[in-house]
Amino acid sequence: MAGPDGGDTLTAGAGPLDVEVVRKDFPLLGRLVHDRPIVYLDSASTSLQPRSVLGAMERYYETTHANVHRGVFATAEESTRLYEEARASVGRFIGSKDPTREVIFTKNTTESLNLIAHSWGRSNLGEGDIVVLSEMEHHANIVPWLILAEERGIELRYIPVGPDGRLELDDLDARVSGAKLVSVSAMSNVLGTINPLRLIAEMAHRAGALIAVDGAQSVPHLPTDVGALGIDFLAFSAHKMLGPTGIGVLWARSALLDEMPPFLGGGGMILDVKLDRFLAAESPHRFEAGTPPIAEAVGLSAAVEYLGAVGMDRIRAHELALTGYALDTLAERLGTDCRVFGPPAGEDRGGVLSLAFRDVHAHDLAQVLDQFAVCVRPGHHCAKPLMRKLGVSATARASFGLYNDEHDVDVLIEGLIEAGRLFG
């Protein structure tokens, strides 16, 4: 069946995801690298895009492009409608009750988290106020708070990561006691750990704190319902969920947004400007100064439509099965030579595999794997505190998307065996 733009072969429906069908929708998977078909295992970093997303953006530029809001000519009205429809469809995708007010477009997850720290943080946090983070956070959910700590003396507490790669929540009550905000990742970009958000949100609220969630890794791979999770803020990026780079989302409860001061100042975020003062617009416009990423919003909208058509439950089931296959096969073929950080396969484990292979440095592993056209990411994954805790300076990270299959895992293992041979 043709997709919404006639480009994709995707069919919605029950039963397991047909990865062969899905793969045909992603043109980049047709690419050869070093004369081999590309094996793309870096979706935790950025995902690939289906034709429908690329087509929607191209069509927007070819037929509609005009600046949004305040235009009265036909294409400006259409462009505004597409941009605001994107807001609505992204909101529906995460279970927002009031997308037209609760969904803010940003540049990416990093900017969304900075928006929380800058706007909510600066108007609610002062000396000695407590923000609780976890040891598995990406730098994007640490540094904005460290900046506030330096600037105004807020106190940071960290939920520790246990030896199994899970958060240690036994004394969470004590840790969140007196806190104003808990800000944690829904799923670790290094360990794949899926954190029990509902539980953490409950405890945070009981202690009188709000809860912000870094959903960069979870929203693209798990069904998300902000209402059911009981959270207050959610940050995520389009480019990790089949959309384009350059656009991210901050969702927040509208009651919070109504009280928050603007983030960036400029056009589009005001009701009135005089020489000595300004009146800020309502949310979401208050937080979207300047011409927004319009084509990117159109692309994100198409991405959400694609994900919705496949079904997030099916995507999760596919990736869960693939992660299980990968962990089993790595253990079977490579034994103790290969160490995978994070929890065992299961309900609280996403498709992110941080690997150490013998004592081969992650950089060298990734180099050898590149010769097999296998794309993995070496390094600290912007989570240096976690890497210190794990006692490694770098890992090679393989991460899955809905388009990966068992063959990809097999080629990864072939490459690891070659690295073992080369480094003896």
Place this chain on the structure above:
Amino acid sequence: MPDLEELYREVILDHYRSPRNSGELDSPPAHRVEGFNPLCGDEVVVTLLVEDGTLADIKIGGTGCSISQSSASLMSAAVKGKRLDDVYRLIKTFKGMMSVHESTLGPNDGLTGNGTDEDAGAADEPEAADLSKLGELAALQGVVKFPVRIKCATLSWNTLAQGLDDLESAAN
């Protein structure tokens, strides 16, 4: 995998597995300088002792990939006991071997944390005669085919150059 064999030559793997002049000299009297590769987290610690215009002793610490570690080890073996003039010449020749490709990278790709790389792109391309003087170091020539790895190979060299510059400015 012919490209890989060219990158990971036996000399490189040997120096990676058994690094020469590994450790740290007491500082003082030695001068200690750290270099970082912020992109991959590699770090190198160079301690050097200069006496009477000669690099009397050098030791290398830190962690990193096979290319950064072997390059540091090869460097230490090549410069230890040499007159400073010769050390500077060797640094220039080595970085020249790496520079053609380094200069084609993005603005930050060739940078180390100590920011001593700005002259790399401007270094003269070495003469064949100079390359022949590199001895075992020439084994690292294969790295230029892998542009993102050049910064691994030059990390210890930039750090050494930084250390020598520190000592020179302290003396002036």
